[in-house]
Amino acid sequence: MSLARASLAALAVFALAACDGSAAPEAPEPETEAPATPAPAPEAQASGALSLEGEGLRAFTEQGSARALPFGTAQDMTLTAVSTLLGADTPAVTTNSECGAGPMQFAEYPNGLQLAFQDDKFVGWFLDESGLTTADGVGVGSTRTELGSARVVEMIPDSTLGKEFSSGELGGFLTSEAPDATVESLYAGMTCFFR
Structure with a gap:
């Protein structure tokens, strides 16, 4: 990771901590001996570092504290924080000028997470691959029974999308309305669905 990206990532984490209003954890004392076990691979470090929420996303620091990444967060800060937490390169941002809510920008990660932006603000997300979940364990691939056990669910009877x-x-x-149906995608916030 370049020094500039590392600095920007640290700034994003500190900014998220400042938004929470709680004090940032103190830095641990430097170790005098080499760690007994090797550091986990970047993919393992990223695992569980981000969860889905109806109001945005939630970031988890290496120290285990959680910080909200709500809708309305600046686009650059959102992209830096999410890319760092996922251990991924920042994706290219594309524009769709035909969304019902007006032109929107989108950034898609390799794990199927797509972030939506409008007026340089984070306004929505969409996920169509398994991996990330909500805090109560709902994700792509969850069964309808698991979904209903974790939260109150209402089917949208007149949806033209499925x-x-x-x-x-x-x-x-x-995938269907049967008890063994599975979640094929999740979303929150603004979307660009054509209904």
Whole structure:
């Protein structure tokens, strides 16, 4: 990781901590001996570092504290924080001028997470691959039974997009309405669905 990207990543984490209003954890004392076990691979470090929420995303630091990454966060800060937490390169940002809410920008990560932006602010996300989950364990691949056990779910009967459901501020699509149906995608915030 370049020095500039490392500095920007540190700034994003500190800014998220400042938004939370709680004090940042103190830096640990330097170790006098080499660690007994090797550091985990970047993929293992990224695992569980980000969770899905109806109001945005939640970032988890290496110290285990959680910081909200809510809708309305600046685009650059959002991209830096998410890229760092996922251990991924920052994706290219594309524009769709035909969204119902007006022109929107999108950034898609290799794990199927797509972030939506408008007026340089984080306004929504969409996920269509397994891996990331909500804090209560709901993700792509969860069964309808697991979904219903974790949260209150309402099917949207007139959806023209498929077997769509809502659960508070979280939405998504199922493969069918059968009990063994699985979640095929999740979303929250603004979308560019053509209904």
